[in-house]
Amino acid sequence: MIKRIRELGLLTIALGAFATSAQAQGVIASGAGPINRSMAGASTAAAFDFGSSYWNPATISFLERDETLLGTELIIPSMHYSSTLRAGSINGVFPPTNRYGTTRSDSGVPTNLSVGSSFKLDPESPMTMGILITGLVGGNVNFAGSTTTPTLAPRQPPNYFGVGPVYANTALLAIKPMASYMVSDKLSVAFAPVITTGTAQFSPAFFAPGPKDGYGIATFPTATNSRPFWGGGFELGTMYEVDENWNLGFSFKSPVWQERWEYNSYNPDYSARTIGIQSDMPAIYSLGAAYKGIERLMVDVDVRYFDYANAALWGDSIVSGGLGWQSIFAVALGGQYELSDRLTLRAGYLFNQNPIQEINTIFNIQAPGFIQHSLSIGASLRLNDNIVFTAGWVHGFRNAIEGPLLQIPNSSARMDAQVDSILAGLTIQYGGKRNRTKASPEVAASEEIVTYE
Secondary structure (H helix, E strand, O other): OHHHHHHHHHHHHOOOOOOOOOOEOOOOOOOOHHHHHOOOOOOOOOOOOHHHHHOOHHHHHHOOOEEEEEEEEEEEEEEEEEEEEOOOOEOOOEOOOOEEEEEEOOOOOOEEEEEEEEEOOOOOOOEEEEEEEEEEEEEEEEEOOOOOOHHHOOEEOOOEEOOOOEEEEEEEEEEEEEEEEEOOOOEEEEEEEEEEEEEEEEEOOOOOOOOEOOOOOEOOOOEOOOOOEEEEEEEEEEEEEOOOOEEEEEEEEOOEEEOOEEEEEEOOOOOEEEEEEOOOEOOEEEEEEEEOOOOOEEEEEEEEEEOHHHOOOOOOOOOOOOOOOOOEEEEEEEEEEEOOOOEEEEEEEEEEOOOOOHHHHHHHOOOOOOEOEEEEEEEEEEOOOOEEEEEEEEEEEEEEEEEEOOOOOOEEEEEEEEEEEEEEEEEEEEOOOOOOOOOOHHHHHHOOOOOOO
16 A cells, blocks of 8 residues: 555656746747737748747848837736545545545736847848847746645645645746848848746756655655756748748747756755756747738748757656657748738737647646647737837637546546736837848949939
8 A cells, every 4th residue: 555655646746847827839939029929920931020030030131120129918827727536546545535626826927028129230231130038938837735636735644645835937038139141132041049048946846856755755845046047049040032922931949958957955854955957948940931912911821840859858758857748830820911001900820739748737737838729919000100009919728638647546637728918019110211232333323312503
């Protein structure tokens, strides 16, 4: 019986290793800024605004003017976790009564930001520079303890073998300087180094089991005492204007290689202990096509591949302390219609595969990245020749994963989540319209203004 109790305890406390608000595309934000987000991030082949550079830095060469983006976002997640364990499931004795309960994560209202600027040092130069600062991954889960929810029960053997409240909080910011070069008046290529910084906190730290208690079940420390962590990667992009009606775009985001997350933690007797885990962001491939053959309308569709299976932590096996996620495809469709010279309407839809296998539900309570369908809308109002105000809304439809815990007879676990985001921001444009390539002397001469007295 002690062996079966040990198995139960280990299963109910091995819950995962990462915290985030419920996001589409796993845990990667779908876009940057209110314009880009209100079209589901579809922008690999279309320069809607500077936020399009989130997926393809080569789009900044096709912007009509230099511009600055100031974007904010309020994220409203709704997540629930429940588990069931029937009386007598373990050797006909444990637990003495049916155990079932559901708890809601008290995640509050996390925020995100997107700020950046695109500019040319010389109006006639084929080189466009830019820098984008935006949230890459962020949010929290905060599940209260519960005597009726087996996983979240107190540690009071032989009746309860849970871990109590579960908390995690992360905030990873991406800083991306970029340069895009117009090879011709129809083709641009771009390179952008990516720097990430932020914090990650977990309680309990399920990736670092400690000494076992008297029943042979591991204890777990907290992972809260740490410093900001840094990481880096790069992006490559290209955009090609096929003709007046079509654009094509492609980008590659390398893995973001992070330094090891280490924490000054402690053992059950409060003696010092250092713990840590390695976590990298996945490589992402994006291919896009944009249609602009209808006056005042532009539509973009992106196909993306997220290589979670080969990213540290996400793709690592559950046995080795990872999450066991699969690589996934995503499709984003977005467009805008200029209703008038001052008002522009936008909408988008995003679908992505679920990276989490249902049987792994209990191991992903701190990483609910399984939302698959998102709908977004937005509108922009031009306040004057240089300033545009944008507002929008994104809804990630509720999704759930569940399944039996095969090692525990008559048991199951379930998790569901949805998320809403409120978007707002300003686009500030300045300077004259850009020349995509440096004008020839003949063209420059023909454009000179001559005054006769």
